Amino acid sequence: MNAAELARLQFAVTAGLHFLFVALTLGLVTVVAVTQTRATLARDPVARATGMRRVRFWGGLYVINYALGIVSGIVQEFQFGLNWSGLSHAMGNVIGALPLLEGELLTVLRVPVVIVLCAWVLRDAALWFRTALPSGGWRRTWDVVLPVTSAVLALTWGLLLAALIRGLSTDGDGHAVAAFSDLAHPFALVCAAVVVVGSLRQGVLFAARRLPGTDPEQPRLAGFARRLLWPLVGAVLLAAAAGALLLGSAPLVALPVAVGVANGTTVLATRSGEGALTLSGAIADSASLGLLAVVALPALAAVAYAQVWIWRVFARQGAR
Structure with missing residues (x-):
């Protein structure tokens, strides 16, 4: 297996994980928001306690998926820039108002940015x-x-x-x-x-x-x-x-x-x-x-x- 095949395999794994966890996160955030809103507005203490237990359960899964989505997304962003620079050049302006600034900031301030995340x-x-x-x-x-x-x-x-x-x-x-x-x-x-x-x-x-x-x-x-x-x-x-x-x-x-x-x-x-x-x-x-x-x-x-x-x-x- 040469370097190109390894790069394709790495990107396939990263893209698959990112797609999976981001899709789950988008669904879980709706579940958590609706469940917590219903629990907060409930007047019955028993119904409120039951709702908050559900929020803690689904919220824990949401945090795990959110963290994995961020990690895989950052790796995927670098892979796009390194392996598909032409695609980044063509689509970068559509993604953000300051497409060059993000790359510069992540490179120059990578340590504090990682600490923030x-x-x-x-x-x-x-x-x-x-x-x-x-x-x-x-x-x-x-x-x-x-x-x-x-x-x-x-x-x-x-x-x-x-x-x-x-x-x-x-x-x-x-x-x-x-x-x-x-x-x-x-x-x-x-x-x-x-x-x-x-x-x-x-x-x-x-x-x-x-x-x-x-x-x-x-x-x-x-x-x-x-x-x-x-x-x-x-x-x-x-x-x-x-x-x-x-x-x-x-x-x-x-x-x-x-x-x-x-x-x-x-x-x-x-x-x-x-x-x-x-x-x-x-x-x-x-x-x-x-x-x-x-x-x-x-x-x-x-x-x-x-x-x-x-x-x-x-x-x-x-x-x-």
Whole structure:
């Protein structure tokens, strides 16, 4: 068996696994959403408990399929780029508005991106698996995994955004690289603190909202959320001041918008100015953008509505 046959076999296995697990995930997410909604809206405690047991069972299968789908999908994406570069060149613009940016980011920032994916999957697994078994040790294990992975996820997101805002290092050939100093820079650490504290406050507010007013934990959580407000404001102002001093740009308050504020039309910048990926070189053609607008804008509106609906429906579950 030569190298070409091995490559075809590897792609066949990866594509088969990805197709199988993605199809199962699409079906399971509907089952979990419908089952949990019915359980949440049920007024009978017995029916609600039965529904939530079903949610934990199907949700555990969903998390496993979701993780395997992500892993096989990332491998498949690299296989497309390496073995079917012509197909990627022809269809890449249809898949995304910035087809070149994804490849550059995955290459340059592959380590933090992998950390984000692993923390994301483990956090979701902890949510579903912590009550799967009655063992106290089992639940305590997932009770540790859940906050740790949540903190790692928020921290790494902040470091990634800060690295993109500040600009990356370059190697000897002038190509962009993510050095340890880029992720451990004081500006990156301050931005990571903004994301961590903001995520923590949002989670505490949601937990306080779920509890009935008679629960003694409700005022304690609400007070903790109020105490987190000023550290969050301070971290945002510190990040803005650091950005103004380090970058010579306007105060960096909104981190995603700050990438454009700091770098202009450069979507992947380096501090030396070499190896930068500009918006004109990364963005898809007008026909592809028009197609994506027709498909993506309604989906974004649906996602925004779903976020509001989830907050309103599930935030008051404990009060019923």
